[in-house]
Amino acid sequence: MLLSMTTFTSASLKASSFVVQICGESQNPSMCNKVLHSNPCSDTSDLKDLAYTSIGVALSNAKQSLDYVSYLAKKTADPKLKDRYKTCAENYDTTVEDLSQSNTFLEKDDISSFWTYASSAFGGPATCKDSFEGMPAATAQLNEVNKKLTLHTHIVLTIAANLSLTSASSLVSKVCGITQNPSQCNHVLGSNPRAAEADIKGLGYISIDIALSNAKHSFGYVSSLVKTTTDPTLEGRYDTCAENYDDTVDRLSQCKTFLDNGDISSFQTYASAAFTNIDTCVDSFEGPPAAPAKLDVVNKKASGLIGIVLAVGALLDGQ
Structure with missing residues (x-):
């Protein structure tokens, strides 16, 4: 019984350290902890499980953000603002697709493609933000929406980067293990x-x-x-x-x-x-x-x- 408890505690600590590691590399550690702990099993999750959690949260947020900015595009009478909102809507729509693809590639253990799509998803809100250089400015609420989506997609990207390193290290070891030198x-x-x-x-x-x-x-x-x-x-x-x-x-x-x-x-x-x-x-x-x-x-x-x-x-x- 003592051995079983010790083993469980050791495994839990190791898994929990992934949350600490990822959030320590994120743009907003506090939000990162909130996102990853939305899964009650996060403290015993490995990197791949945390990736699924982060994708789920980011995807849900991206869909809500798309609905919001699409509403703004329909509501405004300012043609310049309408174009900018449409740009954001297009990029949020792409972000939704990229996150969905990220999840698919993660299921296939295609970490390289997972990272590529996570990186593309992260670029969506950045492009939206850049479209508002100069007047007229974005609404304060859109700035908050964009900031939140940026942070959520960055968590996915951070996990993807860590999975890439783990995968590459494992592959290199596997390749080198069967060479003569x-x-x-x-x-x-x-x-x-x-x-x-x-x-x-x-x-x-x-x-x-x-x-x-x-x-x-x-x-x-x-x-x-x-x-x-x-x-x-x-x-x-x-x-x-x-x-x-x-x-x-x-x-x-x-x-x-x-x-x-x-x-x-x-x-x-x-x-x-x-x-x-x-x-x-x-x-x-x-x-x-x-x-x-x-x-x-x-x-x-x-x-x-x-x-x-x-x-x-x-x-x-x-x-």
Whole structure:
């Protein structure tokens, strides 16, 4: 019984800390607490549950705000005000749709799209506010309505941002956990700002871009070795490496096309061929004369980066 109570208390504290975390990052912590605690289970909710709560509150408010500003547009006789109210109505209508879509993508665990639509929803009231620059001014009540919707949508956006970071971190760990060099993988993906909001397909594009850029530089380096060596055996081996790196550049470029088309089987085939090309370069140096130390480092780095592409391919294939 003691163990059960301790476990429950620990879980509650962890979940409750999400409310503290989100509201600490919100524009109005007091309102944020009120919104999230509209769900009596908020203190034991995870981030996803809090997202549903915040979307529900923001969506209800957005619909009420749309009704109010539509009423203003019909009531006013001032043509300039009417245009401005219509602008707000259009943007509030979009906000309603964006929040509805956010909820749909959250249900599908598509955190990247959830964040995109949450961000768009947040932009609705901002555009309404901007439409009232100069005279005639918005009514005091519309200013309050707009301010409240801004705060509500910001809570949704804050949760979306935190879910994106959690999702990305989990995905990076999953990808790097099946590579030959997890440390290199975590460093490469963890230091890339695009990875923070990427889904598994996004990590595919990121890993290809990094491996492709490296392959191009490596091709340039090996080509320079071909031109500078006077040893015919080394020249032949450098030629082999240059040909393989050139093919690797082509293979990785094709991987991006296959990813665009959702052809994961071809994506994996070409990534595997790119990886094999580096092995071929390494194998060409069996026996003396040996490869220079820098070429060994170049080959090792290239293999590691292409290995990340392969790891992403394996996870994409498992979806």
